[in-house]
Amino acid sequence: MNITDKLALTARENPTKTAYIFTDKETTYGELEGMVQKFADGLQKLGFRQGDHIALVLGNSPYYVIGLHGALRLGLTVIPMNPLYTPTEMAFMLKDGDVKGIITMDILIDKFIPIVDDLPALEYIINCESGNEVPESIKKDHLPTNILRFQEVITNGQFPFNGPKLVGEDLAVILYTSGTTGKPKGAMLTHKNLYSNAQDVANYLHINQDDRVIAALPMFHVFCLTVSLNAPLLNGGTIIILPQFSPTEVFRVARAYQATVFAGVPTMYNYLLQSVKGNVDSFSSLRLCISGGAAMPVSLLESFEQAFNVKVSEGYGLSEAAPVTCFNPLDRPRKAGSIGQNIVNVINKVVDEIGNELPPGEVGELVVQGPNVMKGYYKMEEETAAAIRDGWLYTGDMARMDEDGYFYIVDRKKDMILVGGYNVYPREVEEVFYSHPSVVEVAVIGVPDPQTGEAVIAYVVVDNSDVKEIDLIEFSKQHLAKYKVPQSISFLEELPKNTTGKILRKSLKDQVTNS
Template sequence: MNLPALPDRRAAARPTAPALADDWADLDNTRFLAAVQRAAATLHGHGVGAGDVVAVRLPNTADLVVTLFAAWRLGAAVTPVNPALVDDEIAFQVADAGAKAMVTDALFDGPGCAVIPLGELLAGPGIDIEPIDTDPGALALLIYTSGTTGRPKGVMLDHANLLAMCGMVIDALDLNESDHSLLVLPLFHVNGIVVSVLSPLLAGGRTTVAGRFDAGSFFDRIEKARPTYFSAVPTIYAMLADRPADVDPDTSSVRFAICGAAPASIGVLAKFEARYGIPVVEGYGLSEGTCASTLNPIAGLRKPGTVGLPLPGQRIRILGPDGDDVPAGEVGEVLISGPNVMRGYLNRPDVTAATVVDGWLHTGDIGRLDEDGYLVLVDRAKDMIIRGGENIYPKEIETVVYQLPEIAEAAVVGRPDPVYGEQPILFAALTTGAALDADGIREHARRGLAKYKLPVAISILDQLPKNAVGKIDKPALRRLDAQTL
């Protein structure tokens, strides 16, 4: 299977079958191929070729998917850019990825590469550039994850990773040409790309891009598009489960929904399923594992409170503190192996070597396997905050705050939130004699961080609590915050 040639194969097999839609476009296979060809011609005109990287900063639209396939057609890789990032964050990603060009629908100065407006991309001559016969080991995606060292890391996923992962998803979900995914998750995450776009298209089905999620209009979209499945984060299920009592949509087309990206409340998922008649299967995975590693089966025993069984072709180990596997039921670090494990972190060989050891991906997550082999997550990677499905590493926020000369100490922890799951909050201590208030810190943070990363509360203390070895005591800060709520 060759991803760059997928639009061609679909157009040849079923020219008028639906492929890709959003709020503005509805492309059958023939029009999808034509759009990809036009976009590929434009990228080629800007010098993009095999081995290059194309950054794409677009909202969730069919155009983003077209750009993805256009770059692959030329043998280039793609790094999706979160549209919520500020200019400095975008510039870092573009530079770190070594992007040759960036496709965007917004004005942007100084990215360090050619900027291709969306209108220009789609107005290409449509010359017939044959899809490259891509080496399975060629880079396909660079997915940037929040960095524990204060800067995001580029996760390198090759074509073999994507094809292996999509094959696992197709098998686990039993996808075929009758399936239709409704995409509600962001396309700068690998989940949205793999589960809701590539897998259904490879299976012969179709995708509708829903754009920005809105609880008030979501079921209208379900009734109009008639999808067979969608994937979402716990926050979305909580919002939908709490819709007014008079909301009674027709959900008969939906055969299942997927929940992942953050721990979910068993009660919320049960309430959603009972109210709307849609089975919800929980899964677990990381960008470093090309999306998913475990999933509760659709046709089989679903265990609430677990994230399911390993996907076909993957193995899960639970490692104790001594580095040995622990017996079933005991807690340890979750390790993953399989053809879906990333090539590594771009330009970070030391971090890669520490993360992938002898083919095993060390997730940093803590869990256990029950008597049936279902994975139960006990804790998450140290300190990480998951806000509405978005991973936020405190160190990234702290690094920005430490740019202020008045800051002596800074620490970010998560505060439980009934809607988003968690929100970041900041504790800071000032240098002697400094005059700086919370508003000043907040204003500085706005210039260096995306909106979803901004602390919802800032507290200035005389000094931050320390543990026995002199490190900032984050558990103490969490307790302090809980006392003030």
């Protein structure tokens, strides 16, 4: 079984059940399945074949659900991408990912103009109409002629569609994650990876056909993909799709549709807690809140639970594990500050530098084993061998386990910054700054931030005294997604270094801590 075959089965058994709600319009499983089949057939008529790669560069919408399952039904490999990425950031992933087609919004097509000539495998851009003013570039035909409307692909497709027989080891999704070297790595997730993790999460958290799950996390993020999208769809639940996170809208749809599950990153919980629109009645129908993507401060967790009278289950995951490995259980004590225990069918353990398991209380690297662990990194054999050793995925996160089998993250991957649940690697930001003609040296670090968990700040050495902070910030905005842009920039005569000349980020962090 896989997630798209399970969707077809649910649609046959419960065709009139509501699959999702978007802008207060309900769509049944039968209607969704019909569009998925026609979209898959429409793609096939365009020349897409099993094994081809297609990118989803979309915000939260029915387009995403239909596009994802239509592509998977045909046996395509889907590459979800953040629509906030700049052309520079998208170019590498689209080219490295051998993308044959892109599904995107009309208001985003401008982003592909600078890079489309450098994408030799690209044949089609499928345009989802947003209802907003379309870019001048489309009107002026600056892009290739192979631009089709999403609805046109569906209209050209036929129902029923009998796609290829998929097996568990077939590649389903490639998730690009920022590498410590600044070069993104494509984590290859199979149909087995996606199905097993979504079903195991659903079993662990008791997600079923009676649940109405608010999908406010971005769908391109694997947290949302598994917990808010696949888990409810596998079990006949209803997804309440929000185009973007808004505390006011979360409270509204929770009341209007008697939502039962909400999943978010700690930043979202902080905004909900601070919003004047919410009160204890706002989430009266919720049976469960789920937090992941970053560590949730214990004080925030306790304040949120007290304010809204709902329990928050904190968990842990990573793209390479599809993503969930741990969650605080619902039928046993929840431990604040812990990422919980092993979910069904997944084993976590803490090991030393040579891979030996450590006893409870000792700190080591967290490693994971289970049917959810990725196949490897796309076209990166050495990185795959380093990450998966003797059947265990090495997460790079330092952790400890207590006597009851609850895990605690002690430290994160070296130098990584978490901004609102999104990974930011300093090297990636530094490479952008180094491309500025006046920057001689740069070091990027993360500092605590009450709103986003951490904020990006940069220290630079320049050879031109006329260069100002605003100049460099504006420069970085041209090449980086908003959450990666430094919040502030400090100018130094020289960056701290060790005897070998390596820049000491820890020294800079210590200066911030002591200032």
